[in-house]
Amino acid sequence: MFKALVMEQNDEGLASASIKEIGEDALPEGNVTVAVEYSTVNYKDGLCMSAKGGGLVRNYPHVPGIDYAGTVEASEDDRYKPGDKVVLTGWRVGEVSWGGYTQKARISADKLVPLPEGLTTRQAMAVGTAGFTSMLAVMALEDHGLKPGQGPVLVTGAAGGVGSVATAILANLGYEVAGVTGRPDQADYLKSLGATTIVAREELNETTKRPLEAETWAGCVDAVGGDMLARVLGQMKYGASVSAVGLAGGAGLPATVIPFLLRGVNLLGIDSVMQPYDNRVRAWQRIAKDLPMDKLEAMINPATLEDLPKLGADILNGQVKGRVVVDVN
Numbered sequence: 443m444f445k446a447l448v449m450e451q452n453d454e455g456l457a458s459a460s461i462k463e464i465g466e467d468a469l470p471e472g473n474v475t476v477a478v479e480y481s482t483v484n485y486k487d488g489l490c491m492s493a494k495g496g497g498l499v500r501n502y503p504h505v506p507g508i509d510y511a512g513t514v515e516a517s518e519d520d521r522y523k524p525g526d527k528v529v530l531t532g533w534r535v536g537e538v539s540w541g542g543y544t545q546k547a548r549i550s551a552d553k554l555v556p557l558p559e560g561l562t563t564r565q566a567m568a569v570g571t572a573g574f575t576s577m578l579a580v581m582a583l584e585d586h587g588l589k590p591g592q593g594p595v596l597v598t599g600a601a602g603g604v605g606s607v608a609t610a611i612l613a614n615l616g617y618e619v620a621g622v623t624g625r626p627d628q629a630d631y632l633k634s635l636g637a638t639t640i641v642a643r644e645e646l647n648e649t650t651k652r653p654l655e656a657e658t659w660a661g662c663v664d665a666v667g668g669d670m671l672a673r674v675l676g677q678m679k680y681g682a683s684v685s686a687v688g689l690a691g692g693a694g695l696p697a698t699v700i701p702f703l704l705r706g707v708n709l710l711g712i713d714s715v716m717q718p719y720d721n722r723v724r725a726w727q728r729i730a731k732d733l734p735m736d737k738l739e740a741m742i743n744p745a746t747l748e749d750l751p752k753l754g755a756d757i758l759n760g761q762v763k764g765r766v767v768v769d770v771n
């Protein structure tokens with residue numbers, strides 16, 4: 443028997459979480475069994491722990507947790523053997539299938555990534571989907587020509603999970619980083635991660651009638667979307683790119699095509715969920731190399747399975763700073 447956070451529905455169809463002892467026979471199908479060590483809390487986890495499952499959870503009882511890292515306990519796949527350290531993000535695990543808020547998980551080997559050399563399972567979950575996506579976003583900017591010295595790179599939602607890791611990676615790679623935050627009290631935290639400029643959220647979350655403003659940003663990792671992304675597009679330097687990662691500020695995009703047509707601005711879509719295996723491995727290796735571990739450590743808020751329901755609500759309210767690391771044991 444092992445512990446898991448299980449969501450169950452009441453008669454009105456509203457789900458709530460409790461910690462239950464469950465047996466291995468309850469685990470879903472898969473050819474690798476993982477002794478989970480750490481998980482984390484992403485925005486999607488907040489949705490999956492909400493009463494209606496955020497429109498993501500299909501069946502109850504459900505074990506949320508879109509990320510986990512741990513040690514292979516049993517494997518019927520040649521790529522993994524007992525004792526191997528592994529990471530799981532994406533593939534809609536924790537949404538449509540059981541996730542990582544458990545001490546034991548079963549999964550298809552195709553969905554796992556070997557833990558890269560130099561990272562612990564705890565550090566991997568401090569990174570989690572949020573940090574993995576940040577690295578994908580930075581790689582996409584680089585693949586489209588971004589280099590240090592071209593000017594400031596904007597990170598929106600900077601004090602959140604995606605934003606914190608993006609800030610630390612970009613600063614470590616030698617970029618000048620400007621972080622947009624709605625929490626002025628987080629300015630010192632963002633500076634400690636390497637941001638040199640703090641931009642107040644109010645400065646960018648209003649639409650303007652002007653499709654183009656001063657050419658300011660050499661690149662952007664955008665976790666916010668909505669009005670802010672529309673505004674930022676008009677402030678990009680000629681030929682610069684924005685990695686669109688998130689929708690913390692809204693799914694709409696009230697923009698014009700003028701920045702694309704007159705400044706050759708690129709809007710790059712970033713998806714972490716269905717990311718092909720080779721690029722997953724590349725991103726995790728880059729994380730181990732380019733994300734300073736002391737900065738990652740400073741982002742960590744430790745938590746246990748018991749803390750999760752509250753943290754789920756907090757992240758939906760934009761109240762989580764940096765990265766939560768859940769020790770499931």
Ligand code: NDP
Pocket residue numbers: 483484485486571572575598599600601602603604605622623624625643647665666670686687688689690691692712713714715757758760761762764
């Ligand atoms: P967090 O809640 O940790 O961070 C989001 C941040 O956005 C907040 O901390 C806040 O930053 C800012 N924010 C919140 N609400 C608003 C608002 N109304 N207007 C402007 N800014 C706002 O979430 P994550 O970092 O985990 O995720 C960020 C986004 O990225 C989410 O939308 C998530 O769904 C998406 N995502 C997408 C992935 C993909 O594969 N494309 C993978 C992972 C996440 P501050 O306090 O600094 O202002």
